[in-house]
Amino acid sequence: MIFKKHDNYTQYRFFPTTASIAFTIAIAGLNSTPLLAQEELNALVWCDHTDAALIEPFEKKNNVKVNLKEYEGTGAALSIISQSRPGDWDVLVIDGVDVPRAIDEGILGEIPSSALPTSDFFPEVVMKDNNTRNGRTYAVTEKYGYNTISFDKSKVDIADMKDMSKLWSGKYDGRIAIYDYYLPVIGLVGLSEGIDTNNVNTANMSVIKDKLLSLKKASKLVGDVVSSQTALATGEVDILVGGGEWVTAVLSAEKPNLDWVIPEQGGLRWSQSIGVMADSSKKDLALKFVQYITSPEGQAKLATSSCFWGMPANKKTEPLLTSAQKKALRWDNQADYLANSQLYPVPDAALDDLMQDNWTEMLQN
Amino acid sequence: MYSRLSNILCGTYFITIYSFIFLPVAVLVLYSFQDGSLPIPPFNGVTLKWYAEVFTDSKLMSALANSMIVAVLSSIIACLLGFCAAYALSRYRLPASAFQRVLITAPMTVSYLIIALGLLVLFNWMGIRLSLWTVGVGHVVINLPLCFAVIYASMGDHQKNIERAARDLGANNFQVMLLITAPMLMPSILAALFLSITFSWDEFIISFLLSRFDVTLPVEIWSLLRSGLNPKTNAIGSLVFLLSVGLLIILEIFVFRQRSPK
Amino acid sequence: MSVNSDHSSVRKAWYFVTPAIAWTIAFFVIPFAFMVSVSLASRVGRQIVYSWDLGNYINFFSKSYFLKGLFVSLEITFLVTIISTLLAYPLAWIIAERVPKKWQRITLIMAILPFWTSYVVRSYSWLLVLSTNGVINNSLLQIGIISEPLPLANTTTATVIGFVHFFVMLLTLTIYSNLIQLSPNYKRASADLGANAFQTFWHVILPLTLPGIMVGAFLTFVLCIGDYITPQILGGNNELTLPQIIMMQLGRRADIPTAAALSIILMGVVTVAYLLCLRWLKMERT
Numbered sequence: 027m028i029f030k031k032h033d034n035y036t037q038y039r040f041f042p043t044t045a046s047i048a049f050t051i052a053i054a055g056l057n058s059t060p061l062l063a064q065e066e067l068n069a070l071v072w073c074d075h076t077d078a079a080l081i082e083p084f085e086k087k088n089n090v091k092v093n094l095k096e097y098e099g100t101g102a103a104l105s106i107i108s109q110s111r112p113g114d115w116d117v118l119v120i121d122g123v124d125v126p127r128a129i130d131e132g133i134l135g136e137i138p139s140s141a142l143p144t145s146d147f148f149p150e151v152v153m154k155d156n157n158t159r160n161g162r163t164y165a166v167t168e169k170y171g172y173n174t175i176s177f178d179k180s181k182v183d184i185a186d187m188k189d190m191s192k193l194w195s196g197k198y199d200g201r202i203a204i205y206d207y208y209l210p211v212i213g214l215v216g217l218s219e220g221i222d223t224n225n226v227n228t229a230n231m232s233v234i235k236d237k238l239l240s241l242k243k244a245s246k247l248v249g250d251v252v253s254s255q256t257a258l259a260t261g262e263v264d265i266l267v268g269g270g271e272w273v274t275a276v277l278s279a280e281k282p283n284l285d286w287v288i289p290e291q292g293g294l295r296w297s298q299s300i301g302v303m304a305d306s307s308k309k310d311l312a313l314k315f316v317q318y319i320t321s322p323e324g325q326a327k328l329a330t331s332s333c334f335w336g337m338p339a340n341k342k343t344e345p346l347l348t349s350a351q352k353k354a355l356r357w358d359n360q361a362d363y364l365a366n367s368q369l370y371p372v373p374d375a376a377l378d379d380l381m382q383d384n385w386t387e388m389l390q391n
Numbered sequence: 392m393y394s395r396l397s398n399i400l401c402g403t404y405f406i407t408i409y410s411f412i413f414l415p416v417a418v419l420v421l422y423s424f425q426d427g428s429l430p431i432p433p434f435n436g437v438t439l440k441w442y443a444e445v446f447t448d449s450k451l452m453s454a455l456a457n458s459m460i461v462a463v464l465s466s467i468i469a470c471l472l473g474f475c476a477a478y479a480l481s482r483y484r485l486p487a488s489a490f491q492r493v494l495i496t497a498p499m500t501v502s503y504l505i506i507a508l509g510l511l512v513l514f515n516w517m518g519i520r521l522s523l524w525t526v527g528v529g530h531v532v533i534n535l536p537l538c539f540a541v542i543y544a545s546m547g548d549h550q551k552n553i554e555r556a557a558r559d560l561g562a563n564n565f566q567v568m569l570l571i572t573a574p575m576l577m578p579s580i581l582a583a584l585f586l587s588i589t590f591s592w593d594e595f596i597i598s599f600l601l602s603r604f605d606v607t608l609p610v611e612i613w614s615l616l617r618s619g620l621n622p623k624t625n626a627i628g629s630l631v632f633l634l635s636v637g638l639l640i641i642l643e644i645f646v647f648r649q650r651s652p653k
Numbered sequence: 654m655s656v657n658s659d660h661s662s663v664r665k666a667w668y669f670v671t672p673a674i675a676w677t678i679a680f681f682v683i684p685f686a687f688m689v690s691v692s693l694a695s696r697v698g699r700q701i702v703y704s705w706d707l708g709n710y711i712n713f714f715s716k717s718y719f720l721k722g723l724f725v726s727l728e729i730t731f732l733v734t735i736i737s738t739l740l741a742y743p744l745a746w747i748i749a750e751r752v753p754k755k756w757q758r759i760t761l762i763m764a765i766l767p768f769w770t771s772y773v774v775r776s777y778s779w780l781l782v783l784s785t786n787g788v789i790n791n792s793l794l795q796i797g798i799i800s801e802p803l804p805l806a807n808t809t810t811a812t813v814i815g816f817v818h819f820f821v822m823l824l825t826l827t828i829y830s831n832l833i834q835l836s837p838n839y840k841r842a843s844a845d846l847g848a849n850a851f852q853t854f855w856h857v858i859l860p861l862t863l864p865g866i867m868v869g870a871f872l873t874f875v876l877c878i879g880d881y882i883t884p885q886i887l888g889g890n891n892e893l894t895l896p897q898i899i900m901m902q903l904g905r906r907a908d909i910p911t912a913a914a915l916s917i918i919l920m921g922v923v924t925v926a927y928l929l930c931l932r933w934l935k936m937e938r939t
Contacts, residue, residue, distance in 0.1 A: 252616050256429075430781070432786050513680075
């Protein structure tokens with residue numbers, strides 16, 4: 027045993043040496059690359075992709091492990107990418123309106139359009155202007171839905187919900203929640219002032235900001251997906267601005283009194299695109315994943331995944347959905363909705379800063 | 392001995408505060424049995440399906456294991472480093488020892504958010520990828536001052552005399568440290584270890600900012616909850632609670648009872 | 654206090670203390686230095702540009718929501734510290750003085766146990782307890798104290814309640830450990846000199862436990878002002894605290910320079926509090 031030796035000097039070093047070894051192990055651990063038993067695919071996604079029911083069939087079929095990291099908004103996704111090294115990510119899910127930005131910054135790599143079933147899609151959501159450039163495809167739409175007004179129909183007047191201006195009338199003060207994502211809510215408030223989403227600029231932001239501030243005064247909370255969903259479900263609030271089927275469909279079985287409409291001033295349409303990262307080292311596997319997600323099988327699971335539901339881009343998904351699911355998604359009304367909704371505003375850096383600034387100011391007051 | 396009135400007042404206050412402390416936990420445990428998809432009123436009925444789901448959720452289970460590993464490893468390292476430093480600074484006269492003491496305990500006054508941010512910037516700059524190891528490093532940073540302070544505070548003069556006596560009897564310095572000092576300080580070493588494991592186990596912000604795919608339990612629960620309230624998280628919260636209670640009962644019976652004088 | 658100070662002993666001692674010092678420097682001091690340097694930069698597009706100016710700090714004072722964030726953090730922290738101390742002291746006293754010795758450890762452990770559920774899940778449970786349909790409102794309505802549900806959840810009040818819940822436990826522990834270390838001779842001497850129970854408490858016991866209170870209060874201050882989860886879950890985004898704003902800069906805007914500057918300001922506030930504490934303690938001693 028070590029302490030039977032009588033050399034004081036060596037023995038003195040036992041504890042500090044152990045401590046130093048611990049230190050070294052820690053440093054070595056920091057630099058270690060794990061021994062991969064299985065191939066891995068790293069995807070940066072919205073929270074609806076972290077559903078095991080969606081991911082497991084792909085993992086089993088291709089014997090890979092899919093690592094998912096979710097983000098709360100495009101800004102957050104781009105921030106994660108900027109803090110990562112090349113090769114860290116293979117698949118990116120990003121809002122359709124932000125794909126051009128991602129192409130500009132060289133984040134997305136080209137994918138062969140022949141490999142994608144876009145001919146089976148709802149025509150309005152193919153969004154060639156966003157997903158392609160110069161004839162090259164960089165991303166494909168996978169899911170879409172609406173940010174409008176969700177409400178508890180047993181507690182509010184449905185006719186009022188069709189007119190956004192009623193939110194500022196004082197009738198519903200203290201019963202409103204605002205979804206904490208600045209882009210769609212600013213878009214909605216703009217629509218209530220007759221400003222189209224592609225016309226939002228630094229000049230008319232001041233009008234929007236004032237309406238935002240007064241909306242905040244009339245509301246009880248500003249919440250993320252969990253908080254707003256909970257607040258609506260528990261009856262803490264009766265109206266959710268920025269909600270849509272993505273909030274209510276998940277709860278449709280248990281809370282049938284939750285509903286949503288597109289107001290007469292219009293609503294917002296969100297869409298998610300999926301693409302392969304330009305510096306991925308596993309482009310073939312990533313493309314397989316994209317193909318799985320856009321196949322009817324993947325689309326059905328994605329449409330009804332945890333976190334939030336949404337319409338699948340692929341029309342051929344219809345037979346794979348139950349009639350209850352289709353009803354919750356309002357499958358049959360889509361033509362109408364697609365016509366009455368606008369895409370998210372796409373701000374440049376300066377306008378984006380202004381929007382976030384105003385949003386934070388709204389939160390604080 | 393004490394007036395009845397004061398007894399009643401004390402008792403009432405005691406019960407009120409303890410009810411306050413246990414209130415959210417009671418709700419948490421209750422709704423882990425909720426027969427419905429949301430852990431909110433009304434309470435529909437009892438079901439164990441959420442507990443079953445917890446055990447079959449491989450991500451949750453691996454997050455649980457990760458938390459345990461990170462907590463234990465980082466606490467051991469923190470205690471080792473803290474013990475060595477406390478021993479050196481209290482037994483030997485080193486130059487600038489006051490400054491060294493302040494340096495080692497400094498992280499205690501800094502919010503975890505700042506420590507996490509600083510490490511994030513450092514690892515970014517060094518090109519080190521985020522992982523459980525980076526989380527562990529952060530946890531050692533927050534626990535080292537604690538271990539050091541706890542052990543240093545209990546290194547008093549009375550122990551020196553025993554050490555001196557042992558040395559007089561022929562033990563060399565190393566034997567003194569291992570056979571005399573360490574056992575005498577065992578209560579504080581164990582206390583420091585226990586506190587470190589507790590802080591590391593439930594720590595969120597450092598784990599959140601410094602991990603990538605392999606996460607600890609608080610981060611996994613946070614991610615689960617981002618998708619909506621779920622009785623499954625109530626179930627895992629209750630499980631952790633029940634595990635701790637069980638562990639404490641075992642410790643109480645086998646360890647503490649033996650130590651207290653009869 | 655005699656210590657070994659011969660040359661070889663000192664050299665050996667360095668071996669013992671170096672790992673801890675090295676760790677602290679590598680993973681605390683250097684990251685902090687990085688943070689300070691990044692706070693003097695600014696974010697341009699997706700790059701960090703080192704302009705080496707105090708732009709972010711000036712920005713802090715010019716934007717009302719930053720200043721309000723600091724104000725809200727301080728307000729909440731002070732409220733929480735005072736309320737928790739006021740609630741914890743009687744509890745600590747009851748446990749130390751009235752609970753039989755052999756039950757004291759179990760009593761304390763029972764107070765700590767609830768905090769071994771996950772912090773995040775516990776906070777969401779508070780949200781449910783405080784909601785308009787929750788336990789508190791339902792009971793108050795049934796008893797008849799109120800006629801309409803109180804708006805508790807998603808407010809700063811909920812944040813304060815959530816914090817007090819945790820810090821009452823922490824302060825009880827620190828005050829208790831101080832109380833039981835007091836020699837019973839103090840009380841006996843005071844009684845011998847003719848003081849009644851209240852006077853003994855007010856003039857003897859309370860001042861002697863001030864160190865325990867100060868340590869607990871300072872810990873409460875540091876932990877509370879830097880906490881992100883409780884205000885985020887319980888506050889309803891109604892009044893943002895500084896940590897919430899810092900996380901927003903990080904998560905939504907990828908603005909590390911601003912986040913770093915805000916963090917350093919937060920640290921500055923805590924340091925001021927620390928120095929005030931020290932000064933107050935020194936004054937008490939003289």
